[in-house]
Amino acid sequence: MNICILYYDGFCEFEVVISAIQFKDNYFTVALEDKVYISEEKQKFLPDRIIDQLNPEEVDLLIIPGGNPSYLYENLKLKEFIKQIDKKNKYIAGICAGTYLMASYGLLKNKRCTGGSSGVDITREDMSIFNDSIVVQEDVVMDGNMITATGQSFVEFAFELGKLMNVYENDEEAIVDYNWFKNIK
Known part of the structure; x- marks a missing residue:
């Protein structure tokens, strides 16, 4: 399995760190350039x-973290790369503002989705990128090969991706790990 986490300046590292833990040695990171990227948390x-x-055929799952990817909406190289992953019907997962990048590339057209910190507010003027999407108020939504999540549900997002990519042998194993991260006894 080839899990790929996208880096860009200002990406929100905490939203994807548990996903990285879930996939351990089965993920790698990718970016547009070979340079140091500074996260929203100011880490390098x-x-x-x-x-x-x-x-793009090498990618089974692309994870797009939140942060502020708006400067990438018009990036044709990234858009074409992600569109090629979609054409191969590989999974594309976005959390928080990562879903905004997905919507801006047309990936969520006629798809159920969520996003933003605690949900997409379609009444905001800058949310017209979701006009062709079916926005729902859920923590994590999967529609076809698209997975979207609110930023506040980063733990749930990671575990849904882990289940999707068969990280766990069974549901009980997933529940034990999930409960540990959520401090549920």
């Missing part, structure tokens, strides 16, 4: 690969 990250070095 160096990607494993750049998009030019990666065949």
Whole structure:
């Protein structure tokens, strides 16, 4: 399984760190350039690969963290790369504002989805990118090969992705890990 986490300047690291823990040695990071990326939390990250070095067919799941990806809405290289992953019917998962990037690329057209910190507020003027989407107020939503989540549900997001990619041998194993992260006794 090839799980890929996208880095960009200002990405929200905490929203994908549990996903990274879930996939351990089965994930890598990718970005547009081979440079240091500074997260929303002001931590520095160096990607494993750049998009030019990666065949979209090699990606089983692309994870797009939140943060502020609006400067990438018009990035044709990233858009084409992600669209190629979609054409292969591979999974694309976005959390918080990562879903905004997905919507801006047309990936959520006619799809059930969620996003933002605690849900997409379609009454906001800048949310017209969701006009063709079916926005629902749920923590994590899967519609076809698209997975979207609110930023506040980063633990649930990670576990849904883990189940999707068969990280767990059974539901009980997933529940034990989930309960540990949520401090449920």
